[in-house]
Amino acid sequence: MKSTHCSFKPLVSPYELKRPVRWDEPFGRSAPVDVEIGFGMGEMLMRTARECPDRNFIGIEQHWERLCKTLRVMTKEQLTAPEAFQNIRILWVDARVVFERLFTSKSVDTIYCLFPCPWPKKSHIKHRLFHHDFLKLLNDRLKKDGKVKVVTDSYPYLEWVLSQAEGTGFRVETKTVQSQYDTKFERKWREEGQQEFFNLNFFKKKHINVSVKKDIVLKNYTLDKFDFERLRLKDEKGEISVIFKDTVFDREKQKVLIYTLVAEQHLTQHFWIAVTRKKKAWSIAKAEGQNFFPTAGIARALALVYEAAVNTA
Template sequence: MKGRQDFISPLVNPFDIERPIDWSRQFPKRGRIELEIGFGLGEVMLQSAQERPDVNFIGIEQHWERLYKTLKARFEKRAELNEETFLNNIKILRIDARVALERLFEERSINKVITLFPCPWPKKSHVKHRLFSHNFLKLLNSRLEPEGSAELVTDDKKFFKWVLQESPNTGFSWTTEEIAAQFNTKFERKWREEGQETFYKVAFFKKSHVSVPIKKDVEMKAYRLRDFDPQKLQLKDEKADVCVIFKDTLYDPAKNVMMIYAMVTEGHLFQHLRIVIVKTKDFWHIGRAEGQTLFPTNGIARAIKRVYECAKESS
């Protein structure tokens, strides 16, 4: 096996692939898809993939350290056996779970979803960050196959009760139970060391389909102006459903090039954006700078248009 290539082979770059992703082409063989959201150090995902090689597992995790340790654990297990097909049924995404489900998965494409000990975001001001809200459950339902299921386990009883309040009219039936420790994950061990022995489980079962369309890429429009004075440009932030905050500008008068750095937020998707204004012959051209990894969304299109509008005012 080629060391480095094998080490990173489970990683899927969501920006450098056709979306939504055809997951059947990402694995050596076809199989039903199981998704783990927030896999931590990968204990459950690796064990499940080893025990059920006929199932294809996708894990979502945003923390680089945890992701690295999971890749390392998989690599070491494969090296022990020196077997090409061992644990090749795992793919990993570093992305917000909501964004992944909105953009990377077709409707009715996942067999099962598991989420163990997600952050409960206990403060009222942080409710918007919680997984398993009413809208998230409808999105989850949409991506599950007929009769698919989802499983949530939490250490936080208040979060557990909140999830149950969010669950009606999402196309699911559900059961609940109090369970003992059984997953041996880092966070489960942490809670046990602090004296907690009871955890809370919700099992969701898809009963009817709730359609949530895929969020598709938006065509990026470029603009041009005949007259533009870089010294007079005043960028105006936009704070609405799409939030555009302009941070820095850099202008090179010798080359007639201006680079603008902005932050764009729409829902749970936060992106960094560089917009370039460059003069060629008789026109100033305004558009997205090359070499960026981002989703071309309505927010990105709006930010570019906002720069054009501000530049036009400075003409």
């Protein structure tokens, strides 16, 4: 019978981790840290975690269904072996954001990525993960002698990654390998007839500094007068884009909720801004009970609501 039971215990909320993040805490022990980017159905993550019980593994995946399938397999194995996978923690976030914000400098031992999306179309190249700046970021987060291992099915992608490597502090080795990882995508390419894959190993030789992106302390605004009927919110587009998607006004509670989208580089966040009557004044702040990274974009969205609210007086 197919198991549907799924424990979310290995899942770590990136918003609740204390900064700077000390990964010993969510694991409850200090051990070398290995990270898999885009673990898919988790075959490699689970196998290496089983083989190396003395290491801590962090799996990053942004595809919720694949992540849940991995958790389901882990849960099933834990029914008969409760000690299994105690060395795995999982993050449901874009890997770029994780490396920018949640790993400190020189904190990771090894980074793996099997079959990253090659984004073969020219117009999609901007989505490729292992570009020059991302490699520099990984370099900073790796410990001395740390390593990044990428396996791809696409020779043009291998060539492109190699073209990004100069000046990133790595010595790169490439080799052709047979199928050996038994992941969903490796099986898929094998079934389609591909016999050989391309392995890129990046060995850290020189440290490159890339600072950790810090959370911003968000300002709460207050104003004496506010008239919802006259509120005109203006979207802003550019390096930081702020789009006001929806507004809900509760006349009785004297409260406005504004559903807002903020996009900055590769980070897109949705959140609610609350304009609330508090005794004699109105306050503008993030609505309670939401998870997001407090960024310059979020701060800009609050400032835009404040400017529009001031204009209603």
